[in-house]
Amino acid sequence: MFKILQKTFSTGIATNPYPQTAALVSEHFRGRPAFDFAAWQDARPAAEACPTGAIAVRDRGLTREVAVDYGLCVFCGECARVSYTGGVRMTREFELAARSREDLRITAQYELYADGTHKRLVSTDEAGAVTAVTAEMLGREVERTVRQVLGRSLAIREVDAGSCNGCELEIVALNNPVHDIERFGIHFVASPRHADMLLVTGPVTRNMEMALRKTFDATPHPRVVAAAGACGISGGIFGASYASIGAVDRVIPVDVYIPGCPPRPEALLHGILLAVYRLVET
Amino acid sequence: MMHSLLRDLREKLGEHVAPVATESSAEACFQIAPADIPGAVDHLRDRYQARVVTVFAEDCTVAEGVFYNYYVFEQPGDPGFLILRAAIPAGEPRFPSLAAQLPAVNWQEREIQDWFGLEATGHPNPRRVALHDNWPDVHPLRKDFALGQEMPPFAGEQHIYRPTLGEGVFQIPVGPVHAGIIEPGHFNFAVAGEPILYLQLRMFYTHKGTEKLFESMPIPRAVFLAESISGDSAFSHGTAFCQAIERAAHIELPARAEVMRVVLLELERLYNHIADIGAIATDVGFAIANAHAGRVREMVLGLNEVLTGSRLLRGMVCIGGVREDWSGAQLARLGGTIDQVEREFRDLTALVKTSDSTRDRLEKTGTLTPEKAEALGVVGVGGRASGVDRDVRRDHPYAAYARFPFCVPVYREGDVWHRMQVRMDEVRESFDIVRRAASALPGGPHCAAQQPIPADRCALSAVEGWRGEIVHWVRTGRGNRLERCKVKDPSLNNWPALVEAVEGNIIADFPVINKSFNLSYSGTDR
Numbered sequence: 001m002f003k004i005l006q007k008t009f010s011t012g013i014a015t016n017p018y019p020q021t022a023a024l025v026s027e028h029f030r031g032r033p034a035f036d037f038a039a040w041q042d043a044r045p046a047a048e049a050c051p052t053g054a055i056a057v058r059d060r061g062l063t064r065e066v067a068v069d070y071g072l073c074v075f076c077g078e079c080a081r082v083s084y085t086g087g088v089r090m091t092r093e094f095e096l097a098a099r100s101r102e103d104l105r106i107t108a109q110y111e112l113y114a115d116g117t118h119k120r121l122v123s124t125d126e127a128g129a130v131t132a133v134t135a136e137m138l139g140r141e142v143e144r145t146v147r148q149v150l151g152r153s154l155a156i157r158e159v160d161a162g163s164c165n166g167c168e169l170e171i172v173a174l175n176n177p178v179h180d181i182e183r184f185g186i187h188f189v190a191s192p193r194h195a196d197m198l199l200v201t202g203p204v205t206r207n208m209e210m211a212l213r214k215t216f217d218a219t220p221h222p223r224v225v226a227a228a229g230a231c232g233i234s235g236g237i238f239g240a241s242y243a244s245i246g247a248v249d250r251v252i253p254v255d256v257y258i259p260g261c262p263p264r265p266e267a268l269l270h271g272i273l274l275a276v277y278r279l280v281e282t
Numbered sequence: 283m284m285h286s287l288l289r290d291l292r293e294k295l296g297e298h299v300a301p302v303a304t305e306s307s308a309e310a311c312f313q314i315a316p317a318d319i320p321g322a323v324d325h326l327r328d329r330y331q332a333r334v335v336t337v338f339a340e341d342c343t344v345a346e347g348v349f350y351n352y353y354v355f356e357q358p359g360d361p362g363f364l365i366l367r368a369a370i371p372a373g374e375p376r377f378p379s380l381a382a383q384l385p386a387v388n389w390q391e392r393e394i395q396d397w398f399g400l401e402a403t404g405h406p407n408p409r410r411v412a413l414h415d416n417w418p419d420v421h422p423l424r425k426d427f428a429l430g431q432e433m434p435p436f437a438g439e440q441h442i443y444r445p446t447l448g449e450g451v452f453q454i455p456v457g458p459v460h461a462g463i464i465e466p467g468h469f470n471f472a473v474a475g476e477p478i479l480y481l482q483l484r485m486f487y488t489h490k491g492t493e494k495l496f497e498s499m500p501i502p503r504a505v506f507l508a509e510s511i512s513g514d515s516a517f518s519h520g521t522a523f524c525q526a527i528e529r530a531a532h533i534e535l536p537a538r539a540e541v542m543r544v545v546l547l548e549l550e551r552l553y554n555h556i557a558d559i560g561a562i563a564t565d566v567g568f569a570i571a572n573a574h575a576g577r578v579r580e581m582v583l584g585l586n587e588v589l590t591g592s593r594l595l596r597g598m599v600c601i602g603g604v605r606e607d608w609s610g611a612q613l614a615r616l617g618g619t620i621d622q623v624e625r626e627f628r629d630l631t632a633l634v635k636t637s638d639s640t641r642d643r644l645e646k647t648g649t650l651t652p653e654k655a656e657a658l659g660v661v662g663v664g665g666r667a668s669g670v671d672r673d674v675r676r677d678h679p680y681a682a683y684a685r686f687p688f689c690v691p692v693y694r695e696g697d698v699w700h701r702m703q704v705r706m707d708e709v710r711e712s713f714d715i716v717r718r719a720a721s722a723l724p725g726g727p728h729c730a731a732q733q734p735i736p737a738d739r740c741a742l743s744a745v746e747g748w749r750g751e752i753v754h755w756v757r758t759g760r761g762n763r764l765e766r767c768k769v770k771d772p773s774l775n776n777w778p779a780l781v782e783a784v785e786g787n788i789i790a791d792f793p794v795i796n797k798s799f800n801l802s803y804s805g806t807d808r
Binding site: 003004007008011014024025026028029030049051052074075076077078081090158159160161162163164165166167168169170171172173175176177178188190191192203205206207208211215231236237238239240241242243244261262264 | 414420422427428429430431433436458459461462463464465466486487488489490491492494495502503505506507510511512513514516557570573574576577579580583584587588589590591592593594596597605612629632633636802803804
């Protein structure tokens, strides 16, 4: 008993105060790939290298549309690695959660040279690309609302609808002393009947479709659903097949999308806070 | 060895046994007739103490008019693998089952039935395993089945569990959505009061068509799919896949890449073992130990991020080596963190081991006897706690493991306590391996030059993931693609062991017994 107490006192506080302070993210961390469309000379190598088709190129004659979908991105960094002449770089940004699927998509239109490289950037559409709400802003807001509206407790039921378990590892990590999600009054519960929020990982397999629907139906109103990870948002590398339905929103309505493969705990926290915000609005 | 084995097999089975060319000197392959399978397996076991590592099939009906069944064996003291191949004519889609004598292949033979439509004749329990009972009559790994084939609404039978009968005996169905943050599966307990009479498992809820999906992807892209077979073993599965391709295409790994892979494979073992020790403690109410374990695990995950850009070691391994080299600063961080984690780990084990109540709950709980472990072909941590002295790193050295000898802990008690003890011992060995590897890191490139992969080459690869033996087998195809990729996660061997280990234990101990194996649902279901 004394040994336990001694260890506890000598350890001190382990919690990383994010979002009150910046997250402890290594300089090597691969977050959002950023695109400098004007400087990008050729999107084809990146599209070719992308394992999930998050970068798609569509050519019509001497024009090209490049579509980037952060909901498909697995943050592997291949696009930046193969774009030797620049245009793509990996950033450390991870607060990417969005309230609509469209907010995770950006596009650019190019005129092309005959060899297929970019001659001129015609237009870009990056409306939803940058998350306007940081976790820090949300944190203040949410702490107040969770206390006032939800009586100091937001209950989340996690549902693995077919994931590789990578997302589960990071969701479990939210409960460790370093990330300690309970400091917001947010905790994970054993039954959807006790839950205000479902945090769903995917891809939704055919074998889990009915279980996911039943879990959703068992969750009382008001409720929000967050889809975590590339597979939950879009099917990710698994896509849709004979065994996989893919995106969570093909089965139940989703309020917040949390990109990552898997999303790091701080990214999950950001997404969960965004979902709480949504819950309060409704 | 190859010639004497061929002579021996011909003596036993007849002159039709033929050698099959392989890409790697570490593999010997012989073709036998389907009817020879039981005799050959008996003979190899009796004469060479050979163990069946995995059983799988391949559809070659388009080119050759046959399916192939592959039986992979290992033999004590031999770093190579022996593969027997049986050609099964498309017109006679059946093969003799081994499951009655060899429970270890029970599920794998049933997978072949479900996925290829080949009947395992004489199987003691030939029901579906990989496709649920409500699926239509399809065989997804046949070449005439399209990956994206639209499936009709599932309307077939529900799974029928063995009935639970008797006074005071009842059933507890659990899942697929579980109470904790874990993967989905269905457990059906039959209990008499508190003790568990028997447990029936229903897996494959997370079946994602992964092996079929491999056949649709360019090989470089398939590396990322391999990382997603089981997220907690991303680097091990990624390495197993890359090694198979490297062997098939004769790609020589630079020395630096081999050592870097060893470091990362051990870091994967470290973060998972540390988390499991904490999780076992928390399942018997020792939450503080889990809090410390969670904190120490974060140190390793932070290190992973510094070394690979990903906390879970994703996006690092590639065909021919690793994607990014390490700077002096990164290596310094590696050394510093390992020292720090080792100090913390010493405190953590002291906390757990000096807690009498924890010990009381874990000792003699969830016992798997060495006899059952051997019969079921249990691998990895679960096997080594039950007397199964196997470790791919030592028995079939890969990457740079031959340069860093280490101890393989083996116990015979087979209870939760000893499965935890195996993890503690292995963590200490891992510290040592990482330190030696980091200080002996050779110079030179971290990746071989990329080259197109020749078609129609086969190779096997095995990796000791933190959970146990991972096996990948590939046949390459034209256009830098794959014809077939077989994936065997250690969980597939070990689920039936969980069923044995829980028998007679109280149901309240199920979570900790389950956690002490900590099997991957996604790795099993693929």
